[in-house]
Amino acid sequence: AVMSGVADIRRITGEAQERLKLYRQRTILLIDEIHRFNKAQQDALLPHVENGTLILIGATTENPYFEVIGPRVSRSRVFQLKPLNDDNVRDLLNRALTDIERGYGGSIIDVDDDALDHLVRVAGGDARNALNALELAVESTPLNPDNKIHITLQVAQESIQRRAILYDKDGDAHYDTISAFIKSVRGSDPDAALYWLAKMLYAGEDPRFILRRLLILAGEDIGMADPNGLVIANAAA
Numbered sequence: 001a002v003m004s005g006v007a008d009i010r011r012i013t014g015e016a017q018e019r020l021k022l023y024r025q026r027t028i029l030l031i032d033e034i035h036r037f038n039k040a041q042q043d044a045l046l047p048h049v050e051n052g053t054l055i056l057i058g059a060t061t062e063n064p065y066f067e068v069i070g071p072r073v074s075r076s077r078v079f080q081l082k083p084l085n086d087d088n089v090r091d092l093l094n095r096a097l098t099d100i101e102r103g104y105g106g107s108i109i110d111v112d113d114d115a116l117d118h119l120v121r122v123a124g125g126d127a128r129n130a131l132n133a134l135e136l137a138v139e140s141t142p143l144n145p146d147n148k149i150h151i152t153l154q155v156a157q158e159s160i161q162r163r164a165i166l167y168d169k170d171g172d173a174h175y176d177t178i179s180a181f182i183k184s185v186r187g188s189d190p191d192a193a194l195y196w197l198a199k200m201l202y203a204g205e206d207p208r209f210i211l212r213r214l215l216i217l218a219g220e221d222i223g224m225a226d227p228n229g230l231v232i233a234n235a236a237a
Contacts, residue, residue: 001036006044013048020053027054034058035067042069049075063172083125090120092127093134104138108148115156122160133160167203174205178213185214186221211237 123130181196
């Protein structure tokens with residue numbers, strides 16, 4: 001959807017109509033990043049999906065209930081794809097190391113257990129992140145005297161230094177995280193509050209946004225139970 005517009009939709013639907021008319025074949029249309037289409041572009045698809053010309057599959061990294069038009073969502077089945085677990089990522093990396101056709105099976109590569117564990121852990125369930133880190137580690141490490149590539153923990157740490165965390169500035173993760181932070185403070189759980197605070201700061205959240213929410217919390221949630229709470233929050237801001 002990033003590269004396409006209504007003209008592309010018209011061309012594809014025209015081809016699909018011809019295919020259906022001449023060969024009785026329906027067309028599957030896969031649109032990646034479908035949330036990038038504006039309302040008019042999404043509306044242009046509706047009649048062709050409703051009359052059976054197209055079977056539409058849309059992929060999006062955003063919440064479809066917010067970013068995709070209601071008529072489109074109401075006519076769809078929504079499936080949530082969740083991050084891979086550590087065992088899945090480890091299997092992928094091992095496959096990449098042994099696959100001769102699409103991996104490094106043609107090379108002799110020794111990966112220390114703690115190095116592999118680091119790649120798995122810091123990838124955060126993101127297969128592409130893990131594979132990119134493995135590729136960087138392999139391609140940037142020279143052969144040792146035994147003609148082997150030895151991936152140590154230090155090499156792995158240099159290849160992927162920061163954990164990939166799910167966070168967006170104006171999407172679900174943004175509001176879910178600040179909500180969890182405020183509820184932790186309200187529930188008098190400092191460990192949880194510090195965890196969510198650290199996540200937001202790590203992801204690059206504007207501290208002023210966090211402080212604004214703390215000011216609201218000090219006024220609304222704490223209020224007269226401790227009037228000094230607002231003074232402290234304001235001093236921090």
